[in-house]
């Protein structure tokens with residue numbers, strides 16, 4: 194069974210409400226989707242969002258990386274030889290992690306299908322269900338409270354609140370949301386690099402003094418400011434989660450050894466796919482550090498690849514896989530079922546996605 198072709202297309206899905214963070218505002222999922230076809234007619238699907246402000250990847254760069262560098266090195270290779278495929282994929286071009294992630298997940302999809310098993314079972318099979326949080330975009334306090342209450346009414350038990358734009362005023366946001374949703378809801382806070390180190394310590398300490406019971410604070414300071422991450426991590430009780438600071442397995446080792454975070458957020462678009470993400474899982478296991486499985490603004494296809502990894506590995510104790518929950522519609526057939534924060538894994542082969550609208554035949 195050899196790889197015959199890699200086809201590239203696009204998908205657009207409107208969001209329920211605009212996605213706002215300290216870094217950007219987005220109105221719709223507008224992603225590259227791909228299909229890897231084998232010579233016996235099997236297909237594997239992949240997706241990559243152009244998250245230029247985080248990964249540097251644009252739609253144009255994703256298409257060019259796959260078409261001009263990745264596809265020529267993979268076509269004609271055996272699907273069974275996953276190790277060889279992964280070496281070829283990662284050796285084909287530097288960086289371009291989103292393009293690599295799309296191809297990596299399509300290859301894993303194809304591989305698991307060739308074994309007749311759901312991907313999460315091929316990767317370890319820890320559990321068949323994953324609980325995700327839902328992101329609440331940054332905005333006026335009353336709007337954030339309203340969005341939080343709506344999410345809880347829908348059945349979500351974990352909320353991830355975007356902050357990082359207004360310093361100490363962010364504490365008021367979290368306080369208002371905590372008072373509105375009550376004590377039983379888990380609240381995570383994502384500053385998206387919006388604070389400096391001293392400011393972060395002041396804000397997080399204020400939240401601790403108010404007993405707001407925050408599960409974790411994600412990426413308080415700039416991605417490259419590891420000294421700042423270490424400063425914050427060592428001065429607050431609340432666990433600090435490294436997101437933009439950790440792309441690769443090498444980054445994970447550095448962050449853990451420096452004590453620059455308590456937790457690591459793994460995203461396939463940062464690692465370049467499942468193969469590299471598994472290395473971070475192993476490193477985290479060695480050091481006894483827990484991971485979160487996150488996603489960019491992705492639709493159900495790419496998010497499901499992350500969900501399969503999260504379901505497979507016990508070291509991934511938290512999930513932020515709310516892409517499908519933010520989309521107005523689900524254009525795919527098959528795959529895991531997403532309902533009010535619970536992701537029920539498919540027992541069908543591979544990622545489980547059986548139809549992607551732009552690939553009809």
Ligand code: MG
Pocket residue numbers: 383385411412436437
């Ligand atoms: Mg984040």
